[in-house]
Amino acid sequence: MRVSDYEGIKALKxxxxxxxxxxxxxxxxxxxxxxxxxxxVKLYLHPYERMLLHEYKITVPYLNQLIEAHIDIDDSAGRSxxxxxxxxxxxxxxxxIADRWEYDLKGLIYYTENYKEFICPQYMGKYRNxxxxxxxxxxxxxxxxxxxxxxxxx
Numbered sequence: 001m002r003v004s005d006y007e008g009i010k011a012l013k014x015x016x017x018x019x020x021x022x023x024x025x026x027x028x029x030x031x032x033x034x035x036x037x038x039x040x041v042k043l044y045l046h047p048y049e050r051m052l053l054h055e056y057k058i059t060v061p062y063l064n065q066l067i068e069a070h071i072d073i074d075d076s077a078g079r080s081x082x083x084x085x086x087x088x089x090x091x092x093x094x095x096x097i098a099d100r101w102e103y104d105l106k107g108l109i110y111y112t113e114n115y116k117e118f119i120c121p122q123y124m125g126k127y128r129n130x131x132x133x134x135x136x137x138x139x140x141x142x143x144x145x146x147x148x149x150x151x152x153x154x
Contacts, residue, residue, distance in 0.1 A: 002048050006056050015061055018114050023093060026110060027062060029135035030091065031069040037148055042072040042087060044080050046094060089145050091138065101127055106145050108132050 003014060014020075034041045043066055045053065052058040053075055060066075066073055074083060081099055084090075090100045090107035095118070097107035111119050111131045121128050132138040142148075 006052070006058060009052065009056075010058055012061055019093070022110065022112070022114065024062065025135055026091070026093075026138065027065065029138055031065070031071070033139055033142060034069065034071070037143075037146075039146070040072070041069075042074060044074045044083060047080060050075065050077065050080075089142060091142070097130070098127075101130065108138065108141055108145075110138075 003009065005013070008014060030041055033039070045060065049060055053060075054077055063073075074080075074086075080096055084096075084100055084103060084105060088106060090097055090105065092107065093110045093115070095109075097109040100107035108130055109119065109132070111121060111133055119131070121131055124131070130141075132141050
């Protein structure tokens with residue numbers, strides 16, 4: 001969530017919350033999938049994270065994890081929406097995924113009860129199949145979207 005206590009953000013005062021923990025679970029799964037299926041991953045900072053970096057020199061608390069996993073990071077100035085076509089699949093907690101869908105681009109969005117104020121699966125129509133509710137389901141959906149064959153299929 002967005003706060004303007006920049007010293008508190010630097011000190012990770014706000015990182016002990018369910019949204020941040022969900023993000024880290026998904027990030028860890030994406031790192032595992034990257035290693036398992038040998039695909040490239042690029043993380044696009046949220047506009048708020050970009051602002052924190054460029055205006056206050058605050059880096060994301062998971063930066064070292066990205067570096068260790070050899071994940072590309074787009075921390076450039078500018079709008080995330082201008083980069084929609086750069087990846088095959090977008091995996092997000094953010095509504096930018098709806099922008100990808102608008103252009104028939106693949107995108108998955110995380111949903112649990114924590115996110116019911118932002119997402120209403122019952123009203124998502126054909127995009128309901130673009131929701132993932134667990135890291136296991138995320139793997140299934142990515143494998144399906146990329147048409148990856150498992151060793152059992154060979």
